[in-house]
Amino acid sequence: MEVSAEVPDWSREKKRIFSWHPSRALLASIRSYQRHVESRNPLRILAKKWAILRHRFWSVVTGADIPLNCQIGGGLLLPHPNGIVIHPGARIGPNCLILQQVTIGTRTGEMLPVIGGHVDVGAGAKILGDVRIGDHACIGANAVVLKDVPAGKIAIGVPAVIASS
Structure with missing residues (x-):
């Protein structure tokens, strides 16, 4: 399903x-x-x-820093919320999965990330700046995402690149 x-x-x-x-x-x-x-x-x-x-x-x-005024779609899963930091202006779509030690925020003077629906974000990943993460994308553990990730793709590495499938 x-x-x-x-x-x-x-x-x-x-x-x-x-x-x-x-x-x-x-x-x-x-x-x-x-x-x-x-x-x-x-x-x-x-x-x-x-x-x-x-x-x-x-x-x-x-141990999570998720502000009261954040924009989070319904169905968010945080199995291990320790160390999660989300900027109040970042937008997260419905049915996402965010693991421990993830940072979703901005670099100095930039726009904020927009994360699509049903995105899985691996442990220790950083999503920073004016990036768009497409629906059903996966962000690998410890990846540093500084560029857009198309829908259904996997981003891995520092800085993150789209994995060829």
């Missing part, structure tokens, strides 16, 4: 009762904050503050 690059699979983020999933709790706090920012509910201020406290707690537990 092919994972969609357009339709989020929210079950990938669902927290399981009586199980320890810090990355899912971190994502839940981010989703909660974003929901309450847009809300017209009179209790939204309390709900936002509670989401911020949860986010701070889970950020410490996971």
Whole structure:
């Protein structure tokens, strides 16, 4: 079964009762904050503050730096969130997989990355600057991506090059 690059699979983020999933709790706090920012509910201020406290707690537990105002599509998987750093202006499509020690950000004075749907990012990878990662692409472990990666391709190496298949 092919994972969609357009339709989020929210079950990938669902927290399981009586199980320890810090990355899912971190994502839940981010989703909660974003929901309450847009809300017209009179209790939204309390709900936002509670989401911020949860986010701070889970950020410490996971060791991840994922801001509350980031643009992340649904269905994100963070199996080992330790050391993940995402710039608040970077955009991540639905159903992506990001492993530990990944940095998604900018180089000095540049635009930010845009990552398509169902992109797998290997451990230690860096995606920096004005790059576009196409749908269903894979970024290899420890790759440093400084140029666009077409849809369905694999980027490996430092600096990353497209692997011939």
